[in-house]
Amino acid sequence: MIQFEHVSKSYGKTPVLKDLNFTIPDGQFVVLIGPSGCGKTTTMKMINRLLEPDTGTIRIDGKDVHSQDKVELRRHIGYVIQQIGLFPNMTVAQNICVVPRLLKYDKARCDEIVQEMLQLVHMEQYANKYPSELSGGQQQRIGVLRALAASPPIVLMDEPFSALDPLTRESLQDEVKSLQQKLNKTIVFVSHDMSEALKLADIIIFMSAGEVVQMASPEEMLEHPANDLVRTFMGKHTPDTAPSKVESFMRTNVFSVHKDRGVLECAERMARGSVDTLLVTDEQNRYLGTISIGDIRHWGRELTTIEPLIRQTARTVRVGDEAKESFDYLLDSGANYVVVLNADDTIAGIVTKTSVARSVAENLWGEAK
Numbered sequence: 001m002i003q004f005e006h007v008s009k010s011y012g013k014t015p016v017l018k019d020l021n022f023t024i025p026d027g028q029f030v031v032l033i034g035p036s037g038c039g040k041t042t043t044m045k046m047i048n049r050l051l052e053p054d055t056g057t058i059r060i061d062g063k064d065v066h067s068q069d070k071v072e073l074r075r076h077i078g079y080v081i082q083q084i085g086l087f088p089n090m091t092v093a094q095n096i097c098v099v100p101r102l103l104k105y106d107k108a109r110c111d112e113i114v115q116e117m118l119q120l121v122h123m124e125q126y127a128n129k130y131p132s133e134l135s136g137g138q139q140q141r142i143g144v145l146r147a148l149a150a151s152p153p154i155v156l157m158d159e160p161f162s163a164l165d166p167l168t169r170e171s172l173q174d175e176v177k178s179l180q181q182k183l184n185k186t187i188v189f190v191s192h193d194m195s196e197a198l199k200l201a202d203i204i205i206f207m208s209a210g211e212v213v214q215m216a217s218p219e220e221m222l223e224h225p226a227n228d229l230v231r232t233f234m235g236k237h238t239p240d241t242a243p244s245k246v247e248s249f250m251r252t253n254v255f256s257v258h259k260d261r262g263v264l265e266c267a268e269r270m271a272r273g274s275v276d277t278l279l280v281t282d283e284q285n286r287y288l289g290t291i292s293i294g295d296i297r298h299w300g301r302e303l304t305t306i307e308p309l310i311r312q313t314a315r316t317v318r319v320g321d322e323a324k325e326s327f328d329y330l331l332d333s334g335a336n337y338v339v340v341l342n343a344d345d346t347i348a349g350i351v352t353k354t355s356v357a358r359s360v361a362e363n364l365w366g367e368a369k
């Protein structure tokens, strides 16, 4: 457990961290996120005493880090950053074993650790290579292993993947997440990339101008962002959870008429709209059924209003229903549409094959104009 209690820090007269208070439980993947310069790195560096707060206390498992020997402390806290790479004159194996050797593990134990670590990322064959023989992604993988090698309960990672190409970054994110779950570490990870945070975090701590704006699970933050800045940061990630409800796939401009309308008038509306059915509603705009041009041609002559021609043959669903059933129905039945009703039985829209295709395209390629 890592606790920040009233932690503040200034550079000169400029306050950089303002009264930080939060607790990170064991075994959690915590992502510190926020705009550049908001104090993420400063916050992180206080955990392993690379920086000291002006006021306030940081505790690990209840013990004030300030009372602990710095070097000893850091040996039990893994640290991965973007810029500092591997030692170029050491092999991969030697790089991984830097901390175990400092901790005076014997040679056999060190060899074992190298094997275990390399197996985790399927790089066993690289043990005796030098960093210059590896790609950037492979080097950063070894950097992560180096931080994990002495099995520290806590690992700090400061934008460790931001210099990598997107594909490599994604695969390293997957690896780190699965390592964390396998090894049950507490990871504090700095990022300025919300998609990275959403992918990795059990808990996101959102910082702005030296303060914690919100600390919440990714789901909670997506659903209830604390303010506009958080919302903006979430930005286009909100719809990343693929829409699955029927209202995301319907069109809302539908042709509907009241049941007391005349037959001729309805026939004309159909002709004008190039449709062969209309939705029919009662006085309170509640859905009653549909009328078709076929029925009007066949029976319409003897009638004044359309009411006797209303049929309840169209499939209806409710706003909030899963869209999949409607898709299946449209594909299997050959029906032209499904009617979507609001809770009060008024018409919300209709789902057609075209409206589905359009919504899917918008989700894949952005707003179709």
Ligand SMILES: Nc1ncnc2c1ncn2[C@@H]1O[C@H](COP(=O)(O)OP(=O)(O)O)[C@@H](O)[C@H]1O
Binding pocket: 011, 016, 034, 035, 036, 037, 038, 039, 040, 041, 042, 043
């Ligand atoms: N050594 C320093 N001297 C003066 N100001 C600093 C120093 N280090 C960081 N800062 C300032 O402190 C603020 C927070 O920096 P930092 O924690 O690195 O932010 P982040 O990691 O969120 O981008 C920034 O405004 C930065 O310019």
Ligand SMILES: [Mg+2]
Binding pocket: 040, 041, 042, 190
């Ligand atoms: Mg930083």
